[in-house]
Amino acid sequence: MGPVIMNAGSKEAILEGLNPPQRDAVLANQGPVLILAGAGSGKTRALTRKIAYLIQHEGVAPWEILAVTFTNKAAAEMRDRCAQLVGDRVEFPWLGTFHRTGVRMLREHGELVGVPQNFVIYDQSDQRAMVNRCIKGLGFDKVTPQSVAEFINSAKLRALTAREVAVEDDLRPDDRFLRVYERYEEEMKKSAAVDFSDLLMQPLRMVRDNPVVASSYKRRWRYVLVDEFQDTNQVQYDLLRATLNDERRICVVGDDDQCIYRWRGADVGHILGFAQDFPGSTVIRLEQNYRSSGRILAAASALISSNTERHPKTLWTDRDHGELVRVHRAGTDLAEADYVIGQVRARRAHVPLREMAIFYRTNAQSRPFEDALRRSAIPYRVVGGLKFYDRAEVKDMLAYLKVLVNPSDAVSLERIINTPTRGIGQKTIQDLRDYARGHGCTMWEATRHHAMAGTPGQQKKLGPFVDIMAGLAGLMEDSSALTIAKEALERSTYLERLEAEDTAEADARIQNLQELLNAIEEFGVASADHTLSGYLEQVALVSDLDSADLSADNLMMMTVHTAKGLEFDTVFVTGMEYGLFPHFNSMEEALGEEEERRLAYVAMTRAKTHLTLTCAGQRRRFGTYESSPPSPFLDELPPEVIEEDGRGPQRSAFSARATSGWGNRRRGRLSGQIMSAPPVVRDEFDQSSGFDELNDWSPESATAGALRGGSRVFHPSFGEGVVLEVDGDDQDAKATVRFATGLQKRIISRFLTRAG
């Protein structure tokens, strides 16, 4: 089959406007190619042109290209841009995320690894529910669903089944985690469900164990493109290798400095070692940055240069120096938010809101910004955090639909069997579980059985539920997804019960459900796939960012992780504090610090013209105020490109440097030690806010007042300790503290600050 569109562009047209390395990237199409693409170096541009070139000049058909991106959003963008270059009607069936590719592969040949065709995808809360069921079923206590889920997922990151991980890791057969994993495998199979890890691991096993299938993919995919290659994990990498044919036409693109998913199994080693793993590969470097001003780039480059695990590279730009990078130290998280919003208001005259973004390390940090924005009536959009599809009422409705598509789905069935309440309690559910296990049938079959032959009480309660579901199932044949969803909402009396509540909260839920119906309708229109299962599959794989409308004129707020791949005129990187960014949890391993630094690098390189970094001396965490010194990353920025403003505590007073061994830690390792700021005087705080109440607190009431037995505290002369007892209240409270040195003392609370 030849090229689809013959007239859409000569070689010259495709290469137009590209710099020499970008051209090389487009033209290098034989054998393995590694493109090291620095931040803002026009990678997407080069990639889309390359696809156009492959189609128009190399005789590769769109369906012969496997193109893997990291997010659905990136995939959509690439698809759009390719369509513009090659012709609107061209489809790229294999352009998507690794997970979506995995789904497609499983739909084709999943039975070979025991995955039935109508499988449902469990997200992590479904997975946790399933793990929980298994733990309960085995009668274990002392193991938390979370820790087991982590165990299972890490085994799956190595593509190991329960039996295999037992052998590999030499586990005792009665190891509790192992027993749960075994049970989990059985139950998942019975529910015809797969989890996120399965979407990668099962396709890998499928091609590994079935050479015929493997070679069908090898024939199909004549060219393989992988974006964000630095974030591939071992399973993904193995999957690529297992389906790559002898021509080895693979092109990977990435930036080792932007590897920020190590916790999810991403291995920078894949990009660092690509040239060795694929002998004869061409290496192309894209080092000209088109995005950021000179000073922003200088600041980011200086920061990342402290890392050791990286390809040495130099990004350059021919743009102006631009403005200085601003650093602002605020007294509290509220003052920080206030400062940032003040800046947003000032810039708003020249820069559209949609070109401004606030980044933070953790989702929980969005709160103060949201409050401040609402007060200022500035429209904003929070990406991530509690996702629409994670809301209880939405999950409930989806669970109804999942059971209709796949009645074996035990987790979803248990979710809805008593939602809304119909008098079916734990006892009955346990009976159903026991029966299902005893008879080797599914939960749904057990439910039907008990509706006919259970105790009279059970028959009375379960009967109507079974009728509702059977009635809905009757619609499956020839009704649209939208109709079925609407009927489910009606017949389950879900809507009715919410309306009866008549509270603001219930109203919000009803609105969310309406929004869900809209989404289902939209899906039917947009995708020409009117089936319920098509919709559910889509839902399982979309992220919040995918549905975010970046064109609306809203200020964007998101975590640094979500920000990867985006760019904004004005960027605020907030919460630059020791313990938050870098995050405490990253400090246990030596490599954790480097990943946090890469994260900061990603954040900074999103900015085109204005970049501001902020931190707060005191921040509300878990409901109480805690102090933390500024991030050591701030100290790594070259003084000549930054300006500090605000009257916040000065570096010398606040920096961890003054407290202990951080001063000469340029290439040192983060110690796990917890440092606290010295007590601060209110007048030193930033007072730029017009909202007095924001600054109206004192360190005493914020910290000491909240001390309890068990609180971890810090004292300027005695160091770290744990509170044993508190007596008195507020200002004059005395706390009995045992310090790490063994010393035990009664101390007036206001001399203590909270620690970790």
Added chain:
DNA sequence: TCTGGACGTCTTTTT
């Protein structure tokens, strides 16, 4: 079986 209150955990980051 349902409800409300006490209590503990949580916070890294997401397909």
Added chain:
DNA sequence: GACGTCCAGA
């Protein structure tokens, strides 16, 4: 502060 879990009492 916010959510899930557990328990006592209706």
